[in-house]
Amino acid sequence: MAQFDYPVGYHDFHKTKIIDYQMNRWYSMGYTRKEDMVDAATRIKKLEDWKEEMIKQAEKAIDEKRIMNGTFYYRAAEFFTHPNDPDKLRLYDTFIEMFYNDLFVEHDIERYNIPYENVYLPAMRLPSNNKNARGTIVIHGGFDSFMEELYSMASYFAHLNYEVILFEGPGQGGALKKSGLALSYEWEKPTKAVLDYFKLNDVTLLGVSMGGWLCFRAAAHEQRIKRVIALSIAYDYMxxxxxxxxxxxxxxxxxxxxxxxxxxxxxxxxxxxxxxxxxxxxxxxxxxxxxxxxxxxEFNAAHLKSEHVTQDVLILTGSEDHFIPLKMHDIQVKALTNAKSITERIFTRDDHAHNHCQVGNFGLALRVMANWLNEKE
Structure with missing residues (x-):
């Protein structure tokens, strides 16, 4: 199973914030090279330049046998490709093909299609390092994520002897592109399908980005979830x-x-x-x-039902998150009136983890989560 290095530091790759953040994201999670991001930034003047430049970086990396970099540059290229561009699906297919059949073909990854509303939810399972797993962590993303991009996180926990399951719900990855499922705030439904399929009764649910809203919605309805980790929160988007x-x-x-x-x-x-x-x-x-x-x-406080969350909760927030203002952290904490326990961590610029989802020091966020799990198990 792959192990990753998580570089420390948030870099000024590009003057446009949304481009700069995406470059930092792939780098911080251990998938790309800093020098490639610096090089690409010199030729990306606007969003329309992004796709072709990332494809060039992918082709260069593959020519140089840097399969990890090449694979994730195709993912990066897909990210800003317009939905009406036929390349969007082709880039997704290329990324998925390379991820499973080139990059991690010899790794212990199990793939599943979970029946859901007459179609399927994609899922991935990483077994623990030995037969006596410490527990099960179920991970999902948020607004527009792919489960594969969270692999470095899953691998980290698998090396700590957890069974890790990742899935995509409506609006995400293959659930959107292949099964045609639109984003829905009723996240308890895909979560239930996953827990039922794997016959799970005691899990930690970890939601990333918008997943920090979705995981609380699921926990409010599903008592098989015993611990909740929100890597970013939103509470109410309005x-x-x-x-x-x-x-x-x-x-x-x-x-x-x-x-x-x-x-x-x-x-x-x-x-x-x-x-x-x-x-x-x-x-x-x-x-x-x-x-x-x-x-x-629909992603509002009334639908979130924070007051019905009764599990142990960990919330991780960046003090300078450019998507979600810091004020939302305290609002969400106060709304969890019936949680068994609440542990909160606000990361600062001194931590290099002050950005959205702790991009800049992803390794620190993972260690905080692991230490919290040690305390709650």
Missing amino acids: KIPPPIIEKFALWLFKHPKLMYWMADVKMKMMPQEKWGTDNLIYITKTDTPLDGGMALL
């Missing part, structure tokens, strides 16, 4: 902006013509906003920015 912006956004939903006009202007002026809106429409399988926004409104 409460992320300042209150005045929240009120204005809610008002806009009642005036769709004005909302369409404003969304169109914003997307023309800010390409990253266009990508975000188009991606939201893609994973929610909706037709317009309004419909996509309405789907996102």
Whole structure:
């Protein structure tokens, strides 16, 4: 089973924040090289340059027998490829093919298709290092993740003698691209399918990014989950902006013509906003920015049901997370009124883990999780 090095430090690869973060993400999780990111950044002037540059980096890495780098550069290339671009699915297929049949073909990875709503949820299992596993950790991502990109995390816990299961739910990876399942806030449903399939009764559920919202929703409904780890939280997506912006956004939903006009202007002026809106429409399988926004409104405090979470909880938050403001951390902690226990950790710039999902010092976040599990087992 592969072992990974997690470099410490968040780097200024690119002046555009969303591009800079993605470059740091792959590097921080142990998949890419710093020098490749520096090189690519010199030729990426806008989002439209991203796909071709990442494909070039992938081809170069493969020519140099750096299969790990090459595989994940194809994943990186897919990330900013527009949903209407036929290359998006081709890049996904290339990444998956290389991940399982080239990069980790000799590793102990078990793949599953879990029956769900007449289609399938993709899942992956990493057995523990010996027959006496310490327990089972179930891991899922968030907004637009692939389970394969969380492999370095899964491998870390498998080396600590945990059985690790990763899965993709509606709106994610193969569940979206192959099974056609749109993102849904009812995360207890795919989680139940996974627990039923593997006959699990005592698990730790680990949600990453938007998964930090989804894991609490699942835990509120599923008592087979005994411990919950949220690697980032959101609580209520409409409460992320300042209150005045929240009120204005809610008002806009009642005036769709004005909302369409404003969304169109914003997307023309800010390409990253266009990508975000188009991606939201893609994973929610909706037709317009309004419909996509309405789907996102479902990820709110009322649907989260924090008060029904009764498990041991660990929350990890970056003090300078550019997606989720720090204020959401305290709101989420206070909402968990019936949790068995709550452990919280806010990472700072001194930790090099102050960004979203602790990109910059991913290894530190993993050690914090492992130590917490030692205490709770």
